[in-house]
Amino acid sequence: MELTISIILGFMIIGAIYALHARDLLSAVIAMGIVGYGLVICFLLLKAPDLAIVQIVVETITLVIMVAVVLDSTRKEIEVKADRRAVLNLVVAFIIFAGLFYFFLLAIESLDPLGTHTLRMSETYVNGAVEKTGSVNLVTGVLFDFRAYDTLGEAVILYTAALGALTLLRLKGKKT
Amino acid sequence: MEGMSTIVKKVTQLVAGLIFIYGIYIILHGHLTPGGGFAGGAIIAGAFILLILAFGSNALKLKKEVKGSSNTESVAILMVVILACMALLFGAKVFFGNFAGKGNPGELLSAGVIPLYNIFIGIEVAGAILTIFLALVIFKEESSK
Amino acid sequence: MNALIPLFVAIPLISAFLIILLGKLVKGFHKIFAPLTLLALLGMALFAFSGLDKPSIYSLGGWSTEGGIPVGIYMVLDGFSVIMLCIINLIGFIALFYSLSYISKYTAESNYYALFCLIVAGMNGVVLSGDLFNLFVFLEVSVISSYALVAFGVGKTELEASFKYQVLGGLASMLILLAIGLIYWQTKTLNIADVRNVLDTGYSKPYYIFIQVLLISGFGLKAAIIPFHAWLPDAHSSAPSPISAMLSGVLIKAVGIYVLIRLFFNMFVFSHEIAVVLTTLGVISMVIGSLLAIMQWDVKRLLAYSSISQIGYVVMAFGMGMILLVKGDNPAAATLAIAGGVYHMINHSVFKGLLFLNAGALEHRLDTRDLKKMGGLSSVMPVTSSTSFMASMSISGIPPFNGFFSKLIIIIAAINGKFYLLAILAVVVSIITLAYFLKFQRYAFFNKSPGKVLDKIREVPFPMSFSMVILAILCLAMSLLAFPSVSDTVLQPAIQVLMQSDLYTTTIIGY
Amino acid sequence: MIVYILCFVLFLVGLYGIITRRNLIKIAISLSIMEFSIFLILVLIGYIDQGVAPIVDPETFAPVYVDPLPQAMVLTAIVIGLATTAMLMAIAIRLYRKYNTFDIREIKNLRG
Numbered sequence: 001m002e003l004t005i006s007i008i009l010g011f012m013i014i015g016a017i018y019a020l021h022a023r024d025l026l027s028a029v030i031a032m033g034i035v036g037y038g039l040v041i042c043f044l045l046l047k048a049p050d051l052a053i054v055q056i057v058v059e060t061i062t063l064v065i066m067v068a069v070v071l072d073s074t075r076k077e078i079e080v081k082a083d084r085r086a087v088l089n090l091v092v093a094f095i096i097f098a099g100l101f102y103f104f105l106l107a108i109e110s111l112d113p114l115g116t117h118t119l120r121m122s123e124t125y126v127n128g129a130v131e132k133t134g135s136v137n138l139v140t141g142v143l144f145d146f147r148a149y150d151t152l153g154e155a156v157i158l159y160t161a162a163l164g165a166l167t168l169l170r171l172k173g174k175k176t
Numbered sequence: 177m178e179g180m181s182t183i184v185k186k187v188t189q190l191v192a193g194l195i196f197i198y199g200i201y202i203i204l205h206g207h208l209t210p211g212g213g214f215a216g217g218a219i220i221a222g223a224f225i226l227l228i229l230a231f232g233s234n235a236l237k238l239k240k241e242v243k244g245s246s247n248t249e250s251v252a253i254l255m256v257v258i259l260a261c262m263a264l265l266f267g268a269k270v271f272f273g274n275f276a277g278k279g280n281p282g283e284l285l286s287a288g289v290i291p292l293y294n295i296f297i298g299i300e301v302a303g304a305i306l307t308i309f310l311a312l313v314i315f316k317e318e319s320s321k
Numbered sequence: 322m323n324a325l326i327p328l329f330v331a332i333p334l335i336s337a338f339l340i341i342l343l344g345k346l347v348k349g350f351h352k353i354f355a356p357l358t359l360l361a362l363l364g365m366a367l368f369a370f371s372g373l374d375k376p377s378i379y380s381l382g383g384w385s386t387e388g389g390i391p392v393g394i395y396m397v398l399d400g401f402s403v404i405m406l407c408i409i410n411l412i413g414f415i416a417l418f419y420s421l422s423y424i425s426k427y428t429a430e431s432n433y434y435a436l437f438c439l440i441v442a443g444m445n446g447v448v449l450s451g452d453l454f455n456l457f458v459f460l461e462v463s464v465i466s467s468y469a470l471v472a473f474g475v476g477k478t479e480l481e482a483s484f485k486y487q488v489l490g491g492l493a494s495m496l497i498l499l500a501i502g503l504i505y506w507q508t509k510t511l512n513i514a515d516v517r518n519v520l521d522t523g524y525s526k527p528y529y530i531f532i533q534v535l536l537i538s539g540f541g542l543k544a545a546i547i548p549f550h551a552w553l554p555d556a557h558s559s560a561p562s563p564i565s566a567m568l569s570g571v572l573i574k575a576v577g578i579y580v581l582i583r584l585f586f587n588m589f590v591f592s593h594e595i596a597v598v599l600t601t602l603g604v605i606s607m608v609i610g611s612l613l614a615i616m617q618w619d620v621k622r623l624l625a626y627s628s629i630s631q632i633g634y635v636v637m638a639f640g641m642g643m644i645l646l647v648k649g650d651n652p653a654a655a656t657l658a659i660a661g662g663v664y665h666m667i668n669h670s671v672f673k674g675l676l677f678l679n680a681g682a683l684e685h686r687l688d689t690r691d692l693k694k695m696g697g698l699s700s701v702m703p704v705t706s707s708t709s710f711m712a713s714m715s716i717s718g719i720p721p722f723n724g725f726f727s728k729l730i731i732i733i734a735a736i737n738g739k740f741y742l743l744a745i746l747a748v749v750v751s752i753i754t755l756a757y758f759l760k761f762q763r764y765a766f767f768n769k770s771p772g773k774v775l776d777k778i779r780e781v782p783f784p785m786s787f788s789m790v791i792l793a794i795l796c797l798a799m800s801l802l803a804f805p806s807v808s809d810t811v812l813q814p815a816i817q818v819l820m821q822s823d824l825y826t827t828t829i830i831g832y
Numbered sequence: 833m834i835v836y837i838l839c840f841v842l843f844l845v846g847l848y849g850i851i852t853r854r855n856l857i858k859i860a861i862s863l864s865i866m867e868f869s870i871f872l873i874l875v876l877i878g879y880i881d882q883g884v885a886p887i888v889d890p891e892t893f894a895p896v897y898v899d900p901l902p903q904a905m906v907l908t909a910i911v912i913g914l915a916t917t918a919m920l921m922a923i924a925i926r927l928y929r930k931y932n933t934f935d936i937r938e939i940k941n942l943r944g
Binding site: 145 | 334338341381382384387388390391392393394426427428429432433435436439442446454455458459461462465466468469472473474475476479480483503506507508509510511512515519524525527528530531532534
Binding site: 002005006009010012013016017019020025028029032035036039042043046047048049050051054055058061062065066069070073074077078086089090093097100101104105108113114115116117119121122125126130136137138139141142143147150151153154157158160161162164165168169 | 833834835836837838839840841842844845846847848849851852853854855857858860861862864865868871872875876877878879880881883884885886887888889897898899900901903904906907908910911912913914915916917918919921922923924925926928932933934935937
């Protein structure tokens with residue numbers, strides 16, 4: 001299990017690095033799609049079918065939107081020149097990354113390894129939840145009953161984004 | 177925006193209908209099988225996006241559609257909040273209470289108000305995603321003139 | 322009392338949706354409905370304030386505890402959050418009233434009012450939330466609507482500022498989400514009080530430090546503490562002025578400082594290292610923010626940098642309070658420092674809100690934000706001139722305005738706690754603040770006009786001048802809070818919640 | 833633990849992209865990549881060995897279900913990610929129409 005996911009993750013990392021370095025923006029967007037669809041497989045392996053469905057649809061729609069934006073541009077990325085300041089920035093960034101990585105290793109050392117998770121808050125969401133909410137799908141039970149307030153917030157965020165997109169894409173901002 | 181070839185149009189007509197029905201199925205069975213309002217709503221929005229891409233449209237028509245989709249999502253999310261507030265009046269008298277009868281777990285008509293939430297969230301998500309897409313397309317059409 | 326709590330979120334949401342639906346049908350609907358909503362919220366906040374004797378809790382969906390473990394989402398109204406609620410809805414109402422005439426030059430007005438209601442709903446949600454993930458969700462509601470509002474004019478600078486804001490805001494959200502994930506990994510719960518309980522039973526030191534660093538950088542980015550400030554000057558200066566007043570006045574406090582203070586005082590155990598880090602970040606922001614502000618010639622950029630500097634005061638005060646609490650030998654000075662922090666936070670929203678509204682009034686009439694192109698406006702815009710003079714004096718700490726008292730309390734706390742260097746720096750920064758606000762006053766209102774015809778410039782319309790006058794009166798009235806008898810009823814509940822960190826936990830777990 | 837470490841590497845790749853890339857689309861992609869890595873960490877946290885998907889089937893006898901709470905959280909976060917990306921794209925296409933480029937260095941105020 002752990003090995004399979006690690007291999008998929010390896011491919012996802014390669015895809016991500018390619019997406020960041022591709023000259024053509026369209027290939028970069030497609031490479032991001034690879035990372036997203038790799039995530040779908042991981043979700044399926046980790047017994048999260050709800051997430052797999054949502055992720056595959058949302059990833060497709062994100063790709064459509066991004067391709068629609070990229071498609072009628074020049075699509076070429078101008079190369080980042082490696083002047084002295086950029087190199088210095090890169091060195092500093094890598095030192096910070098190394099530090100973060102080391103701290104992350106130290107931090108997760110004491111935490112539960114993969115597969116040995118125990119329940120505290122979700123105890124109620126699993127045991128006897130079917131009688132409490134009436135929903136056979138436990139994730140739906142959490143989303144729409146135990147934590148329905150979060151779901152309202154989530155729907156509001158999507159609504160805000162739609163309203164924001166309508167607002168930002170007006171042709172004229174000010175009356176003349 | 178121009179449409180695509182006749183073959184694409186015919187195939188899309190077939191496929192979009194199927195995708196649409198699949199989205200409705202996912203929404204209605206949200207409390208029984210994987211999926212729910214979010215997945216189903218996004219699938220339905222995908223069906224509409226497919227139709228728009230295949231058949232093409234002009235900015236004027238799309239503007240009418242974006243009005244419709246934005247009104248739909250407003251009504252749907254208003255219904256979600258009203259449903260949440262209705263719990264204040266019935267049953268446990270708490271915000272977001274699941275006040276309706278739970279029924280027999282595993283049946284289509286069960287789990288109290290959860291299916292209703294699923295339906296309205298589904299409509300809202302479909303409307304919101306469609307609005308975002310249409311806003312982008314309309315802007316591209318209008319600004320490239 | 323209790324039943325009011327969810328309405329703080331539900332009412333602005335419903336009103337936003339209704340504005341979009343009915344705004345197209347009924348002409349001018351949004352202009353009446355949105356201010357009424359905010360007015361109702363303000364009334365509710367003041368009512369909640371008067372009726373609050375102990376923290377009150379609302380469990381959503383009726384899911385409270387199961388075997389001593391909170392399972393549902395809790396909304397918590399205590400002394401600290403009720404103060405934030407009052408500020409948010411007060412500044413929100415005034416900024417909205419101001420917008421009535423300011424925003425009429427833009428298109429798609431109903432979208433503006435709907436987004437405004439959403440930003441208020443998001444902030445109310447953040448302030449009332451007692452659950453980590455729920456807090457994150459409502460934080461996103463408010464920041465996503467603020468991304469749209471910053472770019473509301475869709476001009477070049479607005480779009481660029483909004484993009485920068487979105488990228489850094491997105492980065493901050495990712496850091497916060499990662500921290501929430503790691504907290505869930507260790508504690509298996511999301512309720513803030515329950516997290517505290519579980520962490521009390523033991524944790525590894527590197528893990529603890531890692532999540533604290535993630536949270537400080539995440540919320541530091543949202544609060545624009547130096548070195549995380551890169552987005553603020555652009556975003557706050559190019560937004561429409563009432564939105565700048567909202568962003569500078571309340572948003573950076575509600576989603577940045579408030580959450581930071583709440584988590585570090587009520588969720589984590591006080592630790593000396595973190596307290597020192599917070600104090601240092603506060604001092605750096607305070608000093609560098611003021612030095613950057615003095616070089617600006619753009620009015621709103623000057624005010625934006627000054628926000629960074631004043632937020633530095635607040636963070637420094639809370640950091641000092643935490644250091645003193647850890648040491649434990651001088652609780653009086655600790656109380657004073659925390660009181661100063663809360664008090665300065667309230668004051669800053671009032672006078673910085675007013676200053677941004679003033680800048681908006683100048684921009685509305687002159688179509689420029691450049692100080693060099695202004696001058697001699699005190700004779701033609703008397704209301705703007707006099708209110709901005711009061712706000713400037715207030716922010717620079719001149720008695721009898723409110724800024725003087727809050728800064729005085731912070732400085733006294735620093736001296737009592739034997740932080741002599743910090744006290745001196747606070748005084749010096751206050752003098753620098755006075756310098757750049759005198760520059761603002763002189764170039765905008767008192768200098769000779771650089772060849773511009775002043776006759777055509779008139780005072781701003783009634784809604785704008787009325788909002789400015791209200792805030793100016795508040796600038797004076799807020800200094801009443803310095804009197805012990807008033808502050809005992811207003812500030813004391815907040816201080817109590819922050820000082821006795823167990824109070825929050827025991828109230829929630831015992832519910 | 834190796835999966836968590838790889839997830840964090842993916843996170844750092846996204847962070848690297850935000851720091852070094854100078855293209856609006858690439859920056860949006862970097863943010864998405866960071867999001868993906870956090871989603872995976874959250875779902876991994878909730879995984880239990882020999883666990884089954886959190887959908888109750890009355891036929892099977894007392895199985896161990898994986899934790900549904902992180903899954904609900906990730907579902908929320910995926911939709912938030914979609915909203916963020918949509919807003920970024922709306923701004924990116926507007927900036928492209930103004931400057932005819934996605935490159936930050938050509939867009940004056942975004943420097944630094």
